Amino acid sequence: RNGAPSYPITSAALRPPYSTSPLSGSPLSRFSPTGLLPHHMSHPCLPHPAIVTPGPKQELSLHAGGGGGASENHRLVIFSHPEQKRPPKIKKPLNAFMLFMKEMRQTVIEECTLKESAAINQILGRRWHALDRSEQAKYYEMARKEKELHMQLYPGWSARDNYATHNKKALKKRKRDGPGPVQPGSMMSMHHGDCPNAKKCRARFGLDAQNQWCKPCR
DNA sequence: CTGCCTTTGAAGAGT
DNA sequence: ACTCTTCAAAGGCAG
Structure with a gap:
């Protein structure tokens, strides 16, 4: 885990999204400043570390601790059953609050000795509101760049692709x-x-x- | 095994 | 134009 948005890897990923990385150390740091794929991605047969499968989710941790390797945290959603030849699911880019949550979650877990995400998220929600405007602006900017990169990587992608009409899980919920x-x-x-x-x-x-x-x- | 809980924000869908 | 709904993340818990 400790990752970031789960973007499937495409050839477009070879393009450097940003020429510089003013936000290195931030969740955005997973994007390599050089635009080169990290070592674990160099082998065509190796799945990406952030490969997950929809229900049950599955993330593979193949990267040998990248220390801020750009795309080390990209996650590709695949499907556990080979017979399900569905295209990889591209997830939504994270918004400012989601980025804040990712960054602060571990801190809250340690401080509050909590593990349940629902409780942790309540705390994070309060902390988000208690945040300075300037602090929040930092995450809004990160989210903006997330979105920008996402658009570069997946120009044709729309959030609607993951909506209920395309989403088995949500269809089930709607049916229920x-x-x-x-x-x-x-x-x-x-x-x-x-x-x-x-x-x-x-x-x-x-x-x-x-x-x-x-x-x-x- | 699967879905719920809980949060905020972005974006699609609906009115 | 405006409101409503869904989905991003997380992991314990209930059915």
């Missing part, structure tokens, strides 16, 4: 949560009787056509 115009997770997906504001909403806004849903809770 129920069909219809109501999006899963939405307050609209809640039965009116379950809505904590049911009484107030019914009085103020009424119910929908089916007399089931609480409109204002959207």
Whole structure:
């Protein structure tokens, strides 16, 4: 782990995204200043260290501690079953907060002796808000460069590629949560009787056509 | 084994 | 134009 966004390796990865690396030491430092692939990637038969498989995830750690090797943390998503000849999944670039989380997670784990990510993320969320504007700006800038590089590596990629219509896992979730115009997770997906504001909403806004849903809770 | 939890932000989808 | 939804990461936990 200790990695960074999981970008599949393409020939475009050979191009240096940035000529210089003002952010070396940051999560962005995985991108080699020289644009050359690290040693572990030089062999065509070796999978990338950051190769993972969707459910169950699998990351291979082949790199011999790169010490900030640029693309050492790239991760390529492949599929565990060879018969599943699906194309590699390109993940979204990390946003500022995600980059902050990656950097600070270990610190919080050590300070708080916590391991559960849900709890850790709550703490990280508070710390993010407590951060100076200038400190946050640092991560926004890193995220901007992440996005920039991602666009260079995968010009045709769209976040929609990983959306539910293309995502088996999410399709499953949608199926479980129920069909219809109501999006899963939405307050609209809640039965009116379950809505904590049911009484107030019914009085103020009424119910929908089916007399089931609480409109204002959207 | 699989999905949930929990956070923020980016971006696609929908209205 | 605006709101809503999904997905990025992480790892323990529940079913």
